[in-house]
Amino acid sequence: MNGLDCWVGIDLGSTTTKAVILDSEGAILGRGITNSRSNYDVACAVARAEAFVDARFALARRTLEADAELAPRTELLLPVIAASFAEAKHGAALDALRAELLVAARNDFYKSWQPALDRVLGEIVDEMEVRAPALFVPGAERKSDFFRDLASSSFMQLSEEAADPGTMPQDVLIGMFDKAIIKVENQELEVSFEEHVGQALDRLLEAAGLEAGERARAAELMEYAVGMPLQERAHVGTGYGRARLPFPKASIRSEILCHGLGAHATFPSTRTVLDIGGQDTKAIQVDERGIVTGFQMNDRCAAGCGRYLGYIADEMNLGVHELGPMAMKSTRKVKINSTCTVFAGAELRDRLNLGQQREDILAGLHRAIMLRAMSLLARSGGVHDDFTFTGGVARNPAAVRALRELVTENYGERKINISAASIYTGALGAAIFARRAEDADESTEEAAA
Amino acid sequence: MTETVPAQRDASMALQKKILGEHYHALAQAPETGAKTAYTFVPGNLTELIRSFDMLPVLPEINALQSGMRKQSGDFVREAEKLGHSEDVCTYVKCDIGMLKGGNIGPTGEHIPDPDLLLLSYTGCFTFMKWFELLKQEYDCEIAMLHVPYQGGGEITQEMVDYIVRQLEESVIPKLEKVTGKSFDEDAVSERLALSAQAEEDFVYVLESAKHRPSPIDGYFGGVFYIGPIFSAFRGTQAGIDYYQALRSEVDARIAAGKGPVTPAGEVTDERYRLVVEGPPNWTHFREFWKMFYEENAVCVASTYTKVGGLYDRGFRHDPSKPLESLARYCLGCYTNLNLPQRVDLISDYVREYSADGFLINSVKSCNSFSAGQLVILREVEERTGVPGGFIESDLVDPRYFSAANIKNRLESYLQMIEQRRQPVGATG
């Protein structure tokens, strides 16, 4: 079987690590994301692995759609396979969590809480396992894509229920979790793709969603997609942590250039790009070639970035996903003053105590963030058509709404692009750089030959 | 400028160090020799007039920047803040106050005598006024104020000149006479002004040598050394003339040899970016800062900071035939006394005249006189010249405000951007 050439871009962000795989046509084959964690190599490897899995799905989709018989069943097959795969990964991580929790509980420091500690921890994980499948029903809403967030949220809840101030303080349980989760997320968990395709197909068969003949055909096609060798020709890294990537210097690009290029590739007529990530905000102006002509970024202070929302979400015991939709329900304007991320939590509490609605407060917070972004945009040269909003915060509908309002109020009507995959913009730019560099090398080689 | 000569240096640099060292020595000896001292400022200084009364000028700004270069300023600034000075204000002032409280030991390690006169000839910055009001609380000495109007309307008018000349005649000169017991000698001033004009000629030649490709000098980092004598105590002196002659021949030799500027980290051999720079440098990390440019083969061909003590390259010369009026016009014409449109014009002209690839603003936290409006300058100059502007932020002598990683990141991204824009259309599409 002839393999497929591909190029990889990796954006090692402060909060999330993203990977994008391009094929020889420059089309996106796969995307992967994970939370950046203490071990950058692992984060990088996980994002890359996820992107390759995603690429497999893309190949599978291509194959299925090209098959006369199965094409109509694509939308039935793929989500189930994906969900099954995700659930399996989650299960593997839970296993690891269980093991690490028990290791943590062995520490002498916690001797006085034993043996109850082991038991309570075990019960919590049992319950987490029980709840897991519900998370992975195709189409289910999850608080986050990341194991850390999902596990943390249910652990918090379960540990609160299990805790007792005298005999088993919640602080102790949380302490166990904090210790264990670091270990878990720094392991690369092996989950076999092939195996889960098979399981998913069986499940569909059981649920009578699929006929036996279709199953066989599907298995055949999937085997092809899964077996296709993917040859990584080159990679480029970018992002906040790029200096720490295990790449040679030539394979590292400034994140500003990558974001500019990535946005240009997605929306060729874009001239202004705003990227709001976990702890930095960039306003970039690009020309018709995607070349950066001006930029501004915040520094020294993380006020008004994605982390700010993260703090607020923690404070309210919500996932970052839920903040935007909640803020969209606001009916009254509230002006938020805190510029500091850490103080925002305190202000939130103050205002809740004053009886303000949390929807309104949240809307005010989103506007506050966007006001800061507007300043950077103004500094970088304004907002020009088309305007593209990228980065994780572009996934947040309330942030997008606040931005739209402010842009229109201050610059008039602008075409605003928001790509569903906006969080991958930097990684995409990096992948394009990887492809280009390779082209350039080849052309020189050819010239020399 | 004395202690901090770069590792690799020209002969002129040694000469500069020598004459400045002699000046500090003369100051230290003042209690014995009976010489009187006038504290005064660089922009709009009246050196010839001061010297005509045989007084020695002391320039607190220079002391402050020297402390910065010798990494003492951080302590001085903190000391002043402990005394109730705000974190927010100009660090030159705080550095000076801290140094004063620490015994007023100058950059050569010798004591700087107390002032006999605080000569507040303040051009282009309100902080100067506060500075000497503060010093006046420390020293029981005479203070003379020379109010130099701002070129708000973009020009020097006769009324401004007359106002200054009247102040010189009625308040500054009488104070000088009172402090020294000598009487004003207009001819003596004229003689000195003639000497000044001579040095000014060579100084301008040196600055403009950067129009050559490759530029033989660095007009910002290197320029800081070239302005030393003429901006401080050496106008109207033979030592000043000698220094600039020597410098000029050195530059001529470099041009003839097709050589780039000498930097502490080595000689620039492959000039890749020609930049015009606006704003004062950071002193606490001066070498580190310069090295970032060196590593990218970026040469600063012109700068506005080297004009704070006069816009000689725009034609101004001290004029012995009209001494007081000439001093008045000098004070009025210093860079920080220009209004914003004039500054935009000047920088745009530099970009064209020096064939620059870009211009960079180093915005310092301390100095509102420079900084307020720089973002407008950035956009206007970009628009007028079509070359990209860069923007970095630091401070003069407060080491807490120098983030090397940050500045390097911005500088690199900026230069990468210039590089990317150089490529013909299509090459990257």
Add this chain to the structure above:
Amino acid sequence: MTTTCGIDVGASTVKCVIARSDAGQNAERLGQRFERIRRRDIAAVVDEVVDTALGEIDLTRDDLDYVATTGEGEFVTFRTGHFYGMTTHARGAVELEPEARGVLDVGGLHARAILMDERSKVLGYRMTSQCASGSGQFLENIARYLGCSLSEVGELSRQSQEPEAPSGICAVLAETDVINMVSRGIKTEDILKGIHLSMAERYARLLRAAGVKGVILMTGGLAMDTGLVAALGEEIERQGVPAELRTHGDSIFAGALGAALWGAFRHEKLRERGVA
């Protein structure tokens, strides 16, 4: 003798002290209690803390002559009067440590250095303001990330041999820095000590700027963090602050205690004037 209650409502914790004294002098602490707020309704936490503390010593709110609030306690409806944080911390500190002439109060979000005289009159102070870098909250976040509980932090930090400081001052960016450090294999204790040192550096400057001299008592919740206290001791020496740092097992109650005592003092004043 007057029986008074001091309530200190902080950003993260509510503290309460019940004391009997003679117009604030010769005080005897009858009871004390603190409770983390943790996203709960503050008024409810206040009620719970006060009533539990009273219950433990068989008293009720009716037995109190004066309820004095401090911190963010102005909204407490059953208060008699309010005193501001520095007034109460200074008083509480002198009560806990009679030799103290300075206070360093580090709580959930703020830090402040207070200079006072032997009567606990505030003579000068410095406080951190709009930036939360180096606050209790910050330390908590880092500790969580490192997977250790607050009670372990001090112990660990004091074992450090090669402290590694975070590069920036921002509480949020420092978290990333910490992630970085973990990835470079820096030991937990060295990271903690580095952070303690960088916090201590700021606090020592605060103390210097406030002009403190002599014995200073550390108050607020972070006084319980022995690692921070040790680091602060080192920094005070390094920066040449002419001060000797002490802590007290009940440091976290300093504000509430001070409020209770000032309350007694005011009660007496008002009684003299025939108001109460």
Add this chain to the structure above:
Amino acid sequence: MASTVEELVARAEALALDVDLTGVAAWKEADPARRVVGYLPVFVPIEIITAAGMHPVGIIGGTDQVEIIRGDAYFQSYICHIPRSVVELGLSGRLDVCDGFLFPSTCDVIRNMSGIWKLEFPDKYVKYVDVPQNFDPEIGGNWWRHEITSLRADLEKLGEIEITDESMWTAIALHDENRRLLRNLYDLRSERPWLAPTSEVYLMQRAGLVLPVQEHNELLREYTEAATNSDRPLMDNSRIVLAGAFCEQPPLGLLRTLERAGCWIVDDDLLLGPRMITEPIIDPEGPVGDPVDALVKAFLDKAAAASFIYIDEKVKGAELADMVDKRQAEGVIFAAPSFCDPALLDRPMLARALDERGISHISMKYSENTGQFQTIREQAGTFADALKLWSDA
């Protein structure tokens, strides 16, 4: 029926927060020949604008109402807040009603802003007004005469009118009256601060920035009378003088916070510009001689101390300490805008003068859009506590 204090305060608050200058726009629309001239803090001779039949408008920032979007693109984070809100007002068209702008010599920021205005609003009249720092009538006086005369000529051109000496005297009389009324109000506040708290007095003053002087005089009269006759209960707070707030103004919330924390402000340098001349310009016997001379003399002889004016041979801080004595204040709160060089550089000198006279003081910073007052409340409250617990103890 006379208005109540509450009504007057509400009216003043509406005017003070009218960042869109709707009142001024209405005034201008009434007659196409009308002109509006904006002036920045701190001091310009507004009499000339009034004499020209124009409406002087004090442009003092955007309060905490105006969201800064483009303003930050003009000023770095380490520059005070007022210029960015003024730029925001300008770029958003809220200052379009102004035909001209005066930028007085206050500090380097306002100075450089005059150039920004020239670049950004090339069609507007812009003048930098350079007050003298030399107080000899023949030297600094001449310079100031020259500045006033050229401003007069410029305004004549702008309004296509002639400014007669007679109209000058009339305008001076109106502004003399305005300053008298303000001084009256300050006296009332100092005597019985609970009747006219600073949070209200300030609004009355601020309303004057956007009202023609005649109307402002009327408002001041009404308020002073209503406040004097109101039956508000006495409150026993500490008496303090507020210093450092002459240019960028603190948000109303800050003034209210100080009052709530137990401090009566019994004198201040808020909105100093219109009160800068401390005595009547016109002699008791009536106008004599040249009105320009009278203006020059007023600045040289009757101007309040301010940090942007050279102290000459005077002692820095003496005026402040005298003010504390005169108002029987118990202490001073320095409240200066963050990054305000003139105010912050003065602070140590003022502190020294106060220390020498045994007056206690504290210091804080703000910006016009400061929204969190915990720290401020804490500081002011502790200060008030100390005055309260230790004075009658």
